[in-house]
Amino acid sequence: MCLDALLVAAAARLTAAGSPSARLDAEVLLCHVLGVDRTWLYTWGDRAAEPAVIERFETLLARREAGEPVAYLTGEREFWGLRLATEPSTLIPRPDTETLVAAALEQATAATGRLLDLGTGTGAIALAFASERPEWTVLGVDLRPEAVALARRNAARLGITNAAFCQSDWFSVLATAERFALIVSNPPYLADDDPHLARGDVRFEPVTALVAGDDGLADLNYLVRTARGHLAASGWLLLEHGAEQGAAVRQALAEAGYQEVASRRDLAGHERVTLGAWPGR
Missing domain, CATH: 3.40.50.150 (Vaccinia Virus protein VP39)
Structure with missing residues (x-):
């Protein structure tokens, strides 16, 4: 699965869970896992997602579905x-x-x-x-x-x-x-x-x-x-x-x-x- 497809699926899950900013949440969490910024994600979204990345992302995504704040999941906020x-x-x-x-x-x-x-x-x-x-x-x-x-x-x-x-x-x-x-x-x-x-x-x-x-x-x-x-x-x-x-x-x-x-x-x-x-x- 490429990163773009991973984000689409994640945003759909967070929307269903009631997140008011589902796509943004998904992007921030995936950037955190990858150690990149959102500009990189927009540029290289067609890259394949490695299994270790998918596993870590899935863990954070499940916690966000349960309502945990993104700022606590990533440990930072601007x-x-x-x-x-x-x-x-x-x-x-x-x-x-x-x-x-x-x-x-x-x-x-x-x-x-x-x-x-x-x-x-x-x-x-x-x-x-x-x-x-x-x-x-x-x-x-x-x-x-x-x-x-x-x-x-x-x-x-x-x-x-x-x-x-x-x-x-x-x-x-x-x-x-x-x-x-x-x-x-x-x-x-x-x-x-x-x-x-x-x-x-x-x-x-x-x-x-x-x-x-x-x-x-x-x-x-x-x-x-x-x-x-x-x-x-x-x-x-x-x-x-x-x-x-x-x-x-x-x-x-x-x-x-x-x-x-x-x-x-x-x-x-x-x-x-x-x-x-x-x-x-």
């Missing part, structure tokens, strides 16, 4: 043009979260500064920002030591030296007087009965990184209350949230004393990030 290692212990970086990176870059108008990324996971947000602002200092923190280790490996793999990572329960590791020009976070924001928890890739991701109390608003509200203690004068807090939570986050920021409160929409047009500036002391 985010902001960076290829990041992924593990089941952390959330998979998503295009929606690039909205948060873009919003942070908009506010990073000074030549230098400090950014804090809370709940950094793979380090995606911290590393994307650090790659665009090499003169800034970036700190990413996460409660899970395995996430911190993964973020550090991603930084080393990408050669990004202005981002550091450490274990912390939100702000617990920080000195009382420590201040940042920007604080960003993609915290848990799904309610425990959110139907998305039973769909797609989310079924395989760590629930502690997805679900928060108070209908998904508990962690967002906590960060609104506490981040101001670590923001520099006129510093910005930027929070990713669910598509229906923008109004609630704007209200929380305004009531807490933040100024210039606004929201940013993702590529699908949903309110995805809300930000506010803490006034000077």
Whole structure:
């Protein structure tokens, strides 16, 4: 069987299994097995598939049919043009979260500064920002030591030296007087009965990184209350949230004393990030 025929059959199987991106999934998995990029696959698709390749591909394909995320099967995901290692212990970086990176870059108008990324996971947000602002200092923190280790490996793999990572329960590791020009976070924001928890890739991701109390608003509200203690004068807090939570986050920021409160929409047009500036002391 040639590679093209193998892909056609695989895409049909994944379509039947309910994958919304069956052909792409099949191509990414086969490229992973072959150790090539998709351009090579398009050029040499008429080549015969070796038995060892078919066997490895079949194993991954069966796991994808069962719903496992492609990012966990290949161990990597592209985010902001960076290829990041992924593990089941952390959330998979998503295009929606690039909205948060873009919003942070908009506010990073000074030549230098400090950014804090809370709940950094793979380090995606911290590393994307650090790659665009090499003169800034970036700190990413996460409660899970395995996430911190993964973020550090991603930084080393990408050669990004202005981002550091450490274990912390939100702000617990920080000195009382420590201040940042920007604080960003993609915290848990799904309610425990959110139907998305039973769909797609989310079924395989760590629930502690997805679900928060108070209908998904508990962690967002906590960060609104506490981040101001670590923001520099006129510093910005930027929070990713669910598509229906923008109004609630704007209200929380305004009531807490933040100024210039606004929201940013993702590529699908949903309110995805809300930000506010803490006034000077």
